[in-house]
Amino acid sequence: MSTTEYLVCDFCYRHCRLKDGGIGFCGVRERSGDTIFTHNYGGLVSSAIDPVEKKPLYHFLPGTNTLSIAMFGCNLTCTFCQNYAISQRAWEEGAQRTYYTAREVVQLAVDNRCPSISFTYSEPLVWQDYMVEVATFAKREGLKTIMVTNGTFSEESLIRISPYIDAFNIDIKGDEAFYRNYCGGSGHPVWNAIEHIAPSRAHLEITTMIMEGVHTREMISSIGRHLYSAGVQVWHLSRYFPRYQEQKRETSEHYLKEVVQEAQESMVPFIYPGNSSLDQNTYCPYCRTLLVRRSWVSLESIIDHSNCPVCGRHIYGTWS
Incomplete structure (x- = not known):
């Protein structure tokens, strides 16, 4: 049996203070004795x-x-x-x-x-x-x-x-x-x-x-x-x-x-x-070259190793 009145769940900003048997705001974090566990x-x-x-x-x-x-x-x-x-x-x-x-x-x-x-x-x-x-x-x-x-x-x-x-x-x-x-x-x-x-x-x-x-x-x-x-x-x-x-x-x-x-x-x-x-296509923000063409059913990437193939500037992302 726990002697601590409250334990704090630190999974999110709410920092729910749980008594023994208490359940957090999310409904899935529960205290049992000196342990807070995740349901299911x-x-x-x-x-x-x-x-x-x-x-x-x-x-x-x-x-x-x-x-x-x-x-x-x-x-x-x-x-x-x-x-x-x-x-x-x-x-x-x-x-x-x-x-x-x-x-x-x-x-x-x-x-x-x-x-x-x-x-x-x-x-x-x-x-x-x-x-x-x-x-x-x-x-x-x-x-x-x-x-x-x-x-x-x-x-x-x-x-x-x-x-x-x-x-x-x-x-x-x-x-x-x-x-x-x-x-x-x-x-x-x-x-x-x-x-x-x-x-x-x-x-x-x-x-x-x-x-x-x-x-x-x-x-x-x-x-x-x-x-x-x-x-x-x-x-x-x-x-x-x-x-x-x-x-x-x-x-x-x-x-x-x-x-x-x-x-x-x-x-x-x-x-x-x-x-x-x-x-929803991706364009180079520096020279406006089309880098990725998107449609509901397909995607075509023109970018080359994180750089624009025309101006050579770095394009944010993980491309391969």
Whole structure:
């Protein structure tokens, strides 16, 4: 029996203080005696072979497939959650799981000739112990690792996770009022994580889902300036579609185009529209040479060993 009244879970910025038998905000971290453990460890609620561009990552191993996996859980309560049935606490009990050891996940990636494993769909922060175990075995097999996350790291988890992840896609959901009103959280830890990761060895791309009538051009301009100041190179702006508790009308292509044009004023070098028919090709930011041509069904890369074939300038990314 524990003599400590509270133990602190350091998996995310919330630092939940748990009494014996207590469960964290995410619903999957529980205390028993002097131990905090993750429910249903290794129980995958989703797995798939995806194009890496779906994460979205446009500058990291383009044209390859990635093994995408998720355990249950999230530490935010976004009203527009796209994957609420495998992330939001009310659905935890009924989730269908298939259990894999870390070694089995890595073997699955090898068998399917995937050069990377992506921790995605739900929020990997709340099952980071499993993620780190899988990533450890993945490194031994020469595989790359990808974390798609809301970015609300604790300082401890950022230090713990960073050595094991090759590429991050982090959501910037909006300004602080947006986080408070729509996500039940805060953007401050997200910015802290971006400022830590952007200058590191890890690859980083940012995603913002654009909700027409909520994400104003002024908000996007402010986010863009902050991203540019942090050294971010790649920013995805994706159309919103009604999902979960949020039933605002879908974002129009016209409005997304306006927002993309506004974002381009930030000087972030590579900005892409998502969930859209707008141009998603990659161009050299220095001479405008077409480097990667993308369509719904194909991808053609023209870039040569991370350099523009015309002007020779370095292009951010991991291209092979």
